[in-house]
Amino acid sequence: MVCMSDCLSLYNKVNYIIKINLCIVFYKQKMNTKILIKIIVIDLTNSIKLLFGSITYDELLNYSNLIKSIEKNKKITTNENEKLNKIQKELQHKSGAIKLNRKIDKEHFITF
Numbered sequence: 001m002v003c004m005s006d007c008l009s010l011y012n013k014v015n016y017i018i019k020i021n022l023c024i025v026f027y028k029q030k031m032n033t034k035i036l037i038k039i040i041v042i043d044l045t046n047s048i049k050l051l052f053g054s055i056t057y058d059e060l061l062n063y064s065n066l067i068k069s070i071e072k073n074k075k076i077t078t079n080e081n082e083k084l085n086k087i088q089k090e091l092q093h094k095s096g097a098i099k100l101n102r103k104i105d106k107e108h109f110i111t112f
Helices: 007-014 048-052 057-068 078-094
Strands: 021-030 033-043 101-103 109-111
Touching (some): 007 048
Antiparallel strands (some): 101 109
C-alpha cells in the first residue's frame, strides 16, 4: 500500500496538466541504518481517471466535509460511523486505483 495525503489535494493536482510524480523508495533497515534498495518513479500527470475513476470533486468534498463535521476530540458515534462507511463504500465502488481511508483525529481528513 502506498499512503499519500489528502485526497482533495491530489485530485486537484492530477486533474490539471501539472507534472506530478510518485516516488516509491524501497529500503532495508539494519539497526539504525536504512539501506536503499531501489527507487521507482511513477508519472501521475493527468491521471485522474486512472486514480479516481468516476468520483467527482464534489463527491470527495461532500465526504470530506462530513468527516470534518464530526466534533473534534470526541469518539465517533455508531450512526456517524455507519453513515461514513456507507458513503466510503459507494465512493470506493466508483474509484480507480486508489483506496479511500478516512483519518478521523484532530485534523479530520481523508487519505488513501
